[in-house]
Amino acid sequence: MAKPTSSLFTHIRGLTIVTPWLLYLLLADALLSFLLPFKLLFPNAVYNLSSRIASSVWRWIQHIFESFNGATITTSGDPLPYGESAVVIANHVGWSDFYMIQALAIRAGMLGRCRWFAKIQLRMVPFLGWGLWAMGFPLVSRNWAKDKAELDRVFNGITSRKWPTWLISFSEATRFTPKKYTESKKWCADNAKPQPQHLLYPRTKGFVTTVQHLRNAPHVKAVYDMTIAYQRGDQWQHAPTMWETLSLPQLSRSQQNGGPGYKFHVHARRFPLEELPYDEEGLARWLEDRWVEKGEWLEEMKAEWADAS
Numbered sequence: 457m458a459k460p461t462s463s464l465f466t467h468i469r470g471l472t473i474v475t476p477w478l479l480y481l482l483l484a485d486a487l488l489s490f491l492l493p494f495k496l497l498f499p500n501a502v503y504n505l506s507s508r509i510a511s512s513v514w515r516w517i518q519h520i521f522e523s524f525n526g527a528t529i530t531t532s533g534d535p536l537p538y539g540e541s542a543v544v545i546a547n548h549v550g551w552s553d554f555y556m557i558q559a560l561a562i563r564a565g566m567l568g569r570c571r572w573f574a575k576i577q578l579r580m581v582p583f584l585g586w587g588l589w590a591m592g593f594p595l596v597s598r599n600w601a602k603d604k605a606e607l608d609r610v611f612n613g614i615t616s617r618k619w620p621t622w623l624i625s626f627s628e629a630t631r632f633t634p635k636k637y638t639e640s641k642k643w644c645a646d647n648a649k650p651q652p653q654h655l656l657y658p659r660t661k662g663f664v665t666t667v668q669h670l671r672n673a674p675h676v677k678a679v680y681d682m683t684i685a686y687q688r689g690d691q692w693q694h695a696p697t698m699w700e701t702l703s704l705p706q707l708s709r710s711q712q713n714g715g716p717g718y719k720f721h722v723h724a725r726r727f728p729l730e731e732l733p734y735d736e737e738g739l740a741r742w743l744e745d746r747w748v749e750k751g752e753w754l755e756e757m758k759a760e761w762a763d764a765s
């Protein structure tokens with residue numbers, strides 16, 4: 457059991473750091489909601505403007521995580537070309553996954569262009585949800601028949617209007633937990649599928665639909681497969697909670713030196729879109745292969761970190 461790291465001091469510290477950002481978020485969401493009616497008339501301008509607004513909000517929270525709270529994010533893998541549009545897939549461990557992907561988006565000059573698959577219910581949340589809607593987030597129920605109109609709208613912006621985008625989704629659809637891992641193992645055994653290590657078996661439907669549509673967008677050149685890994689002290693895949701990322705100082709200071717001892721790593725691979733299979737079955741198998749490799753990579757990372765500590 458690791459030492460408790462939250463205290464009255466860190467809660468007050470968190471509130472002090474986060475309050476100005478929250479006020480700014482509220483202002484940004486009000487502004488984005490105000491843009492919503494103009495989407496019909498000036499879709500390109502609204503896309504650009506909303507991207508700028510979003511970029512400032514996200515850069516700020518990234519700054520809180522990395523600079524104020526001392527999170528050191530390490531990266532490895534393929535270089536991601538500056539300004540390139542892509543389909544981005546990743547494993548899902550916790551809230552902080554968002555910072556891992558943003559760290560790479562900032563380096564690639566695509567922070568404001570990140571569009572995340574999100575839950576449809578968010579559209580009902582005044583300002584925050586409307587903001588995401590104005591920005592063109594795909595808001596989905598994961599019932600693919602119901603989501604068709606929404607996806608057509610999102611894909612249309614990218615294919616016919618050539619909007620630069622990182623279209624991001626967590627292919628497992630949910631966060632990794634040991635209980636879900638057990639369920640996934642059972643499902644894979646029943647369905648004769650390979651169970652990837654440290655991961656849940658990916659949902660293939662959304663990925664296949666996305667790739668098939670975005671093939672029609674010549675500026676979308678690649679699929680980026682991101683693998684996210686954490687460690688806290690000697691606890692593998694232990695990510696901080698959202699509040700911890702905002703309130704704890706010195707997140708990456710080692711436990712020997714009295715810090716929480718978090719390690720954050722993201723590994724990126726780039727696959728040119730034209731090298732992916734064209735048929736549905738082939739694409740689903742391609743994603744499955746990525747997840748098996750991802751599991752092998754995670755196993756190596758785990759061993760590497762265990763040796764280092």
Ligand SMILES: *[C@@H]1O[C@H](CO)[C@@H](O)[C@H](O)[C@H]1NC(C)=O
Pocket residue numbers: 500501504620
């Ligand atoms: C939006 O931004 C892109 C560059 O990212 C630019 O080429 C385009 O003209 C802009 N469109 C509008 C309507 O501002």
